[in-house]
Amino acid sequence: MEPGRVVGFLWVIGMVLSLAGGGGAAAAEKGVTYDGRSLIIDGQRKLLFSGSIHYPRSTPQMWPSLIAKAKAGGVDVIETYVFWNLHEPKPGQYDFSGRNDLVKFIKEVQSQGLYLCLRIGPFIEAEWNYGGFPFWLRDIPGIVYRTDNEPFKFYMQNFTTKIVDLMKSEGLYASQGGPIILSQIENEYGNVEEAFREQGAAYVRWAGKMAVGLQTGVPWIMCKQPDAPDPVINTCNGMRCGETFTGPNSPDKPKMWTENWPSFFQVFGGEPYIRSAEDIAFHVALFVAKNGSYVNYYMYHGGTNFGRTTSSYFITGYYDQSPLDEYGLLRQPKYGHLKELHLAIKSVAEPLLQGKQTxxxxxxxxxxxxxxxxxxxxxxxxxxxxxxxxxxxxxxxxxxxxxxxxxxxxxxxxxxxxxxxxxxAKNIRATTRVQLFDAEDKWTTVTESVPRFSDTSFRANALLEHTNMTKDTTDYLWYTTRFDSKSACMNPVLHIESLGHVVHAFVNNVRAGSGHGSRDIKVVKMDVPIQLTSGPNYISILSAMVGLPDSGPFLEKKSFGPTKVQVDCSGTMKYDLTRSKWGYQVGLVGEKARMQDKNKVNKAKSLKWNKNGVVLKNQPLTWYKQTTFGTPKGDDPVVLNLTTMGKGEVWVNGQSIGRYWVSFLTPSGHPSQALYHIPRAFLKEGGNLLVMFEEEGGDPLGISLNTVSVIGPNQQRSPSQFVR
Structure with missing residues (x-):
C-alpha cells in the first residue's frame, strides 16, 4: 500500500498523495490518514502535542477548565482511556452517567476545538483497578485474558464494538466531522506477549484485524507493540523515546509517542517522582528532531482515584507532578516551559513536516x-x-x-x-486551613464487632482465596476459626502468611497485631505474641486489599489472602490451622448498612452511632461521622488533611474520595499522601456529611478541611510573550 494509506472508511472520493522531497500530502476532503512523516487530517500534515486527561479521575464540572488549560498550554489533542469496569459493571449493563459520561467529555473536547485520541484498550493498565477489566470477567468459564482465547476475545470484541458504535452514533469520529482522530486497541501488550508464546502473536494479529474491521475511519495504534499488524501504527511509551524508540515497523507509518511521562505514579510508602521541566523539554525536542510528529504527555492532568479505583497500593492522587496537578492547578515551571516549547516547535512546523532531514x-x-x-x-x-x-x-x-x-x-x-x-518562575502550592474538626460534640462513632466462628454461615476446611469470596465488591474479608490447644502452649506466637495486602489479627476479640506488604513485597508475613485461654480460643483475621493488580500476564490466576496460619508454642510445638474449619464474612457490617449514606444509615440494625461527643480515639475498625462542616467560599480546590488518621476510606455526602493510608510512611518518614481531594461538585451549600472508616486507629479531632492555592504564576500569558 502507498504511503498515506487510507485507514478504514473515509468520506473521501479520491486521494492523491505527493511525497516528493519528503513532504506534501495533497488535500483530502475529510478524515484522517497517515504517511511515514505524520498523521494527515483533512489533507494536512499535522505535528501534534497531546495531553492525557482521564474523565473519571475528575468531575464533569472540572472538565471544561482542565481542557481549556491544556489548550492554552499548547495541547492539540486530549488522550483518554476507556474504563471497561466502570462502563460495564455487570455483563450487558452499561453506565455512562456522571464521571463516566464519556460522550459528554469528548463533546467538551470538541467544543474547545481540540482533537481526541480514544484509547479503548479495553485492557488499559493505567494504575487502575484490575487494569480496567470488570471482575466478573474472571468468572467466565475457560477464560484466559489477553491471548488467543475465545471467551476473552468474545467479551473484548463485544465491549470494543459497544464503544465504537456509541462513538459513531454520536458522530464523534473525524471521518464524521468529530474530534476523534485516533483509536488504540490493547495496551503495552509487548510487555507480556512472550508469556503467551505463539498464542500471543496470534492475539496481536486478531486484535488489529478486529479493530480495523470496525471501520472507524481513523487510524488505530498499539503502544509498545513492535509487531503491530498493518495498518495499525506501533507507538512508544516512556521518558526518552527519542533515544529508545526503534521507530515504527514500517516506513509508511509515522513516529508517535503515546506516553511521555512528565512525572510518575506514586504508591503508598513511596516518595513522589520529580522530573524537571528541562528534562521533559529536552526529550520532546529530541523526539521531534528525529522525525517524531506526535507527543502525548501521560499525564497532563492525573486527577484523583476516587473510591476503590486504584490498582494495588497506589495513592489517591494520580500524577500530581504533571503540568496540571491533581486539582487542576498549573504546576510551574513545567506547564509554562512546555507551553513555550510547543509554540516554538509549531512556529517551525512547516519545514519540519515538509523539509528533508539531514x-x-x-x-x-x-x-x-x-x-x-x-x-x-x-x-x-x-x-x-x-x-x-x-x-x-x-x-x-x-x-x-x-x-x-x-x-x-x-x-x-x-x-x-x-x-x-x-x-x-516556579510556583509553590499552599494550603489554608478552613476548619479543624476538633469539637468532640460534633462527632459520632461506632466500632465494628470482630466476628467469631459461631457468627458465620459460610464455612470451609481451608483458607479460601480472598477475591473468589468478595468478587471485588469490598476490600475486606473476615477469616475466623475456633482453636483448642490440647496442652499448655508456652509463649504462643501467631504466625500468618498472606498474599493479601493487609492483615489484622484478633484473638478472643482483642487486636493482636497487623502487617502489610507493599508494591514490591508481595507476601505478608507476621509473627505476633498472643495470649490464649485454657478453653476455646477464637482467632479472627481481617484480610484487606488495596486494589487489584493492573499488569502482568495471567491476571485471572492471581490469588490473594491468607495462605498459612499457625500457632507456635515456644518453638517446641506448632498448631497448623491452615486446614482447620474456617468461617467467612464478606465485607464489613457498616458497608452493608451503608454507613456513609445519610438516607440509609439509620436503617442499620447491628450498628448504631454513639451519641455526639463520644469519640473513640485510636480504636481499630471504627466508623466516624461529622455532619456540620460547610463548603469553603471561593473556587480554590478543597482537601481533607488526614495526618492524624491511620488507614481506611472516606466519604463526603455519600461519595468516596478514596482510600487513605497516612500511616504507611516513606523512607524519609512522611506519609505518601496526607491531603485528600474533595471536588467542589461533591459539596453542598450548608452542612456536609463526612463519614470515615478507620482500620488501624486514628484521632479524628486532628482532621482539618483546607483549601489549596498556588503562590506564584498560575495564569496563562499571551502567546506573544513566548517567542524570543
Whole structure:
C-alpha cells in the first residue's frame, strides 16, 4: 500500500498523495490518514502535542477548565482511556452517567476545538483497578485474558464494538466531522506477549484485524507493540523515546509517542517522582528532531482515584507532578516551559513536516538535525548531550548551549528556544486551613464487632482465596476459626502468611497485631505474641486489599489472602490451622448498612452511632461521622488533611474520595499522601456529611478541611510573550 494509506472508511472520493522531497500530502476532503512523516487530517500534515486527561479521575464540572488549560498550554489533542469496569459493571449493563459520561467529555473536547485520541484498550493498565477489566470477567468459564482465547476475545470484541458504535452514533469520529482522530486497541501488550508464546502473536494479529474491521475511519495504534499488524501504527511509551524508540515497523507509518511521562505514579510508602521541566523539554525536542510528529504527555492532568479505583497500593492522587496537578492547578515551571516549547516547535512546523532531514555531527557529544525545503524554509535542532555547557558552530555561527540542552533555530539561524533555559518562575502550592474538626460534640462513632466462628454461615476446611469470596465488591474479608490447644502452649506466637495486602489479627476479640506488604513485597508475613485461654480460643483475621493488580500476564490466576496460619508454642510445638474449619464474612457490617449514606444509615440494625461527643480515639475498625462542616467560599480546590488518621476510606455526602493510608510512611518518614481531594461538585451549600472508616486507629479531632492555592504564576500569558 502507498504511503498515506487510507485507514478504514473515509468520506473521501479520491486521494492523491505527493511525497516528493519528503513532504506534501495533497488535500483530502475529510478524515484522517497517515504517511511515514505524520498523521494527515483533512489533507494536512499535522505535528501534534497531546495531553492525557482521564474523565473519571475528575468531575464533569472540572472538565471544561482542565481542557481549556491544556489548550492554552499548547495541547492539540486530549488522550483518554476507556474504563471497561466502570462502563460495564455487570455483563450487558452499561453506565455512562456522571464521571463516566464519556460522550459528554469528548463533546467538551470538541467544543474547545481540540482533537481526541480514544484509547479503548479495553485492557488499559493505567494504575487502575484490575487494569480496567470488570471482575466478573474472571468468572467466565475457560477464560484466559489477553491471548488467543475465545471467551476473552468474545467479551473484548463485544465491549470494543459497544464503544465504537456509541462513538459513531454520536458522530464523534473525524471521518464524521468529530474530534476523534485516533483509536488504540490493547495496551503495552509487548510487555507480556512472550508469556503467551505463539498464542500471543496470534492475539496481536486478531486484535488489529478486529479493530480495523470496525471501520472507524481513523487510524488505530498499539503502544509498545513492535509487531503491530498493518495498518495499525506501533507507538512508544516512556521518558526518552527519542533515544529508545526503534521507530515504527514500517516506513509508511509515522513516529508517535503515546506516553511521555512528565512525572510518575506514586504508591503508598513511596516518595513522589520529580522530573524537571528541562528534562521533559529536552526529550520532546529530541523526539521531534528525529522525525517524531506526535507527543502525548501521560499525564497532563492525573486527577484523583476516587473510591476503590486504584490498582494495588497506589495513592489517591494520580500524577500530581504533571503540568496540571491533581486539582487542576498549573504546576510551574513545567506547564509554562512546555507551553513555550510547543509554540516554538509549531512556529517551525512547516519545514519540519515538509523539509528533508539531514544529520550533522557537531562534536563528540554534540549533533544537529536540519530540516530544509526550498519553499517551507529551514529549521535546525542543535543537541548538546554533554553534562557540561558547550559551544556549537553551525553554518559559520557559534551557539552557546547549556548542559544537556537542545537549541531550536528558526530559519536555521535564530535560536528561538533552548530546552535547558527556563524563563518561567516556579510556583509553590499552599494550603489554608478552613476548619479543624476538633469539637468532640460534633462527632459520632461506632466500632465494628470482630466476628467469631459461631457468627458465620459460610464455612470451609481451608483458607479460601480472598477475591473468589468478595468478587471485588469490598476490600475486606473476615477469616475466623475456633482453636483448642490440647496442652499448655508456652509463649504462643501467631504466625500468618498472606498474599493479601493487609492483615489484622484478633484473638478472643482483642487486636493482636497487623502487617502489610507493599508494591514490591508481595507476601505478608507476621509473627505476633498472643495470649490464649485454657478453653476455646477464637482467632479472627481481617484480610484487606488495596486494589487489584493492573499488569502482568495471567491476571485471572492471581490469588490473594491468607495462605498459612499457625500457632507456635515456644518453638517446641506448632498448631497448623491452615486446614482447620474456617468461617467467612464478606465485607464489613457498616458497608452493608451503608454507613456513609445519610438516607440509609439509620436503617442499620447491628450498628448504631454513639451519641455526639463520644469519640473513640485510636480504636481499630471504627466508623466516624461529622455532619456540620460547610463548603469553603471561593473556587480554590478543597482537601481533607488526614495526618492524624491511620488507614481506611472516606466519604463526603455519600461519595468516596478514596482510600487513605497516612500511616504507611516513606523512607524519609512522611506519609505518601496526607491531603485528600474533595471536588467542589461533591459539596453542598450548608452542612456536609463526612463519614470515615478507620482500620488501624486514628484521632479524628486532628482532621482539618483546607483549601489549596498556588503562590506564584498560575495564569496563562499571551502567546506573544513566548517567542524570543
Amino acid at each position: 544529520f550533522l555531527s557537531l562534536g563528540s557529544l554534540q549533533e544537529g538535525y536540519v530540516f530544509e525545503d526550498a519553499t517551507s524554509g529551514c529549521v535546525a535542532f542543535l543537541v548538546n548531550n554533554n553534562a557540561k555547557a558547550a559551544t556549537v558552530t553551525f553554518r559559520n555561527n557559534a551557539y552557546q548551549l547549556r548542559p544537556k540542552s537542545i537549541g531550536i533555530l528558526q530559519n536555521c539561524a535564530t535560536m528561538i528556544f533552548e530546552t535547558a533555559r527556563v524563563n518561567v
